[in-house]
Amino acid sequence: MAxxxxxxxxxxxxxxxxxxxxxxxxGKHDCEAAxxxxxxxxxxxxxxxxxxxxxxxxxxxxxxxxxxxxxELSAEAKQAAADRIRGLHKKKEG
Numbered sequence: 007m008a009x010x011x012x013x014x015x016x017x018x019x020x021x022x023x024x025x026x027x028x029x030x031x032x033g034k035h036d037c038e039a040a041x042x043x044x045x046x047x048x049x050x051x052x053x054x055x056x057x058x059x060x061x062x063x064x065x066x067x068x069x070x071x072x073x074x075x076x077x078e079l080s081a082e083a084k085q086a087a088a089d090r091i092r093g094l095h096k097k098k099e100g
Contacts, residue, residue: 019044019047022044023037023044023048026039026042034050035050036048036050036051036052036053038052038053040053040054040055040056041056
């Protein structure tokens with residue numbers, strides 16, 4: 007396939023959907039992935055986009071975060087993560 011002359015946002019969105027659908031060629035059907043952030047712009051959609059996974063963040067003026075991303079870590083888990091990061095930095099430096 008030839009590279010398009012100009013890369014646009016709509017081409018990037020179409021390429022993402024194409025890849026997500028397992029390289030389906032037609033594109034004239036509904037993927038029914040209502041939780042996908044791009045589903046709102048799918049021209050052949052049958053469902054309403056599901057935005058329940060979003061949470062409003064007033065500091066960034068929009069719907070931006072996953073509900074699932076907020077989790078409490080124990081002190082031991084925080085220390086283990088910090089140790090892993092320090093180890094990666096040491097490995098990268100030396």
